[in-house]
Amino acid sequence: MHLLVNIFSESWQLLLEASAYILFGILIGGLLKVFLSPSYVARHLGQGRYSSVLKAALLGIPLPLCSCGVLPAAAALKRQGANNGATTAFLISTPESGVDSISVSYALLDPIMTVARPLAALISALIAGCIENTFNPPRPQLAMAADLSCAVDGCCSGIDCPPAEHANHHSFPEKIRAGMTYAFGELWGDLAGWFFAGVLLAGMISALVPDDLITTYLGGGLLTMLLMLAFGIPLYICATASTPIAAAMILKGVSPGAALVFLLVGPATNMATLSVLVGLLGKRATAVYLSCIGITAVIFGLTLDWVYAAYGISAKAVIGQAGEIIPYPLQLAAALLILALSIRPLVATIRRRLRKKADGAETGCGCSGGCEDHGEKDKTT
Template sequence: MEIAIQYITEVWEILLEAAPYVLFGFFVAGLLKGFLPEDFVARHLGSDKKGAVLKASMFGVPLPLCSCGVIPAAAGLRQQGASKGATTSFMISTPETGVDSIAITYALLDPIMTIVRPVAAFISALTAGTLVDMFPEKPKPGKTEFTPLNFAPTTLKKEEECTSGCCSSSAGKRFKDKFMTGMKFAFGELVADIGKWLFIGILIAAVVSTFLPVTFFQDYVGDGLLSMILMVVIGVPMYVCATASTPIAAALALKGLSPGGALVFLLVGPATNAATITVVAQTLGKRVAFIYVSSIAVTSVILGLAVNWLYAKLGLSVFEWINNVETHQHGIIAYASAIALIILVGKQFVGRGGQKHGASCGCH
C-alpha cells in the first residue's frame, strides 16, 4: 500500500509540474495551426531544389506532429516533388521536437536542454537528409513512385477561397475564425493525438522514479558511451512521442542518466519506431531507411557526448536542477492546469471514442 501511494504521488507530482507548460505548448501549436498558411511548408519543400533539406530541417522543429502524424504529411511533400533528402529531414526533425515538447522540456528538465533539444533535432535531420541526397538509390525498372494513403491536399483553389468559412469582409472576423480554428485543433485533435501518450509517458516515468534505485546508472551502466548506446537500443523500436518522452527522460536523469544519455533518448525515441521504419523503407527505399535509422543513432550519440562535455564545462548538473524543481511548492496554476489537462484528455475517451481525428496527421 505504501508503494502504491508513493507511485500515485509521483504521478501527480509529474503532472503538476508538466501541465501548465503542456497547455501553453498546445496553445502555441494552435496559433501555428490557425495563422500559418496551410500550404506554407509544401510551397517551400514541394520541389527538388537546393536548400530544401535545410528548410525541411528548420520547418519540422516547431510543428506539433508525432511520428504517426508526420508520415502522411511527409508523403504529401514527396508527392509534390520534394527530394528524398528533404522528406527524410522533415520526418526526423518534426517528431523529435515541437512547441509542445519544448515547453515541457523546460518544465521537467532544464533551460540548457530546452535549447539543446531543438538544435540537436535540426542537426540530426540535416545530417540524415544530406546523406540521403548524397547517396541516391537507383530506381528499379518498372517501379513507380508511391501514392500516400489518406492524404488530401488542403490548399484551396483561388476561385474557392472566398466561399470558405475563413473568408469575411471583416479582418477581425478572419482573425477570430483563424484563432478558433487553431484552438479547436490544439485542444481537440492535438490533445487526442498526444494526450494519451503523454499520460503513458508520465505513468512510465513514475514507475522509473518509484522503483529504480537512485544510483542505478552509476552502478550498472555508467554515464558515458554505454548508457547512450543503451538509450539507442531502447529508443529505436519504441513508440513514444516527443512530449511523452520528456517525463521518462527526466525520471531517468534522476536515476543517474547523463544529460547526453537523456538527449539520445529524446531524439531516438520519437523519431524511430518499428512502424515508421517500415513505412520509410516502403515509400523511400531500403537505402533511405538504413540511412534514416543509422544517422539518427550515430548523430544522437555524438550530440550526446557533446552535451555531456557542455554540462561538464559549465559545471552544471541536470540531476540537481530536476531535484530542485521537484522540491518547490506548486501553486494554484499548476493544480488548475493539471485538472484541465485531465479533463481535456478524458473527453477524448468519453463520448468521443468512435470519432476520428486526422488534422494532426495531415500536412500542417
C-alpha cells in the same frame, strides 16, 4: 497495492510536469492551423526529399517546446501536408533545443555545451528525416492533396479564392477562436489516448527504476554513454529542466559527453512521445526516430569527451540552479484542464474501438479524427 500507488503517483507527477507544455503545444498547433498557410506547408515541408527535412529541422531549433508539447504542433504540420521526414526532423530538433534551453545551458554549463547541444539536435534531426524520406519518398500527389480550404470556417476552397481576397474574410479574433476550437477539439482528440497510455508506461518505469542508478558509473566511455542512453530514453524531462540536472551530474564526476547524451535523449524521448509517434507516423518512422536520436547522441557524447580531453578544458559547470519555471498551482491547473479536455475524446475513442471490435473491423488506428494521412502512414508500418 503499494506498487500500484507508486505507479499512479509517478504518472500523476509526469502529468503535472507535462500538462503546461502540452497546453502550450496545443495552442501552437491551433495557431499553426489558422495562420500557417497549408499551401506553404505542402510546398516547403511536403515536397522535396531533403530540402523539406532541412527546413523542418531549422524551424524546430528555436521553438521552446518539449517532447510532449511538440506533438500537437507536429501533428498540425503533418495534417497540413508535411511529409514524414520533415515531421520526424521537426520532432527531433524542437524538443532537443530551444531559445530557453540554450540560454539556460549558457548560464549553467559552458559555451562548448551550449553550442554542442543545438548542433547535435540539428544533425540528428537531419539524419533521421533524410533516412525516413529515403526509404519512404514523399509523394507529390499526397502533399498537394493537403486541405487548402479556409481553416476558419471553410468559406472557400483555397484554390478558386485569391489569397489577397481571402485575407479579408475573417478578423484576427475569429481566427484565434477557430484555432482554439481546432486545437482543443480535433487535434487533442487525436493525441489524448496515445498520450495517457504513454504516461502510465512512463509511470511504471519511473516507479521501478531507482533514481541513484542514473548517476552511478557514469565517468565516461562508451559504456557510460549507453547507460545514460538507457536511462534517458524512457524518462520524461523538458530541455530546460534537464539542464541543471546535467550540471549537477558534471559536478559529481559525470563526463560532459554523458551529460550531453542525457540533454539530447531525455527531452526528445519518453514513453508518452513514443506511443503517440506510433500513431502519428507509424512503427518504422518511430524506429528511425529513436535509433537516430540514440546513435547520434552517443557519437556526439564520445566526441565531446574527446574535445574536452584533447584541449585540456575543464568540464566543471558554473554553479547555479535554474528556478522553477512553472509554479505548482499552474501545473495543477494545467493538469486538471488536460484531464477535463480529455474526457470526451477518450470516451469517444473507447466507444469507437468497442464498436469496431464488435463489427470485426478493428484497424489499429489510434486517431480520433478523420485520419486523412493514413494512406501515407500505412506505408511506414
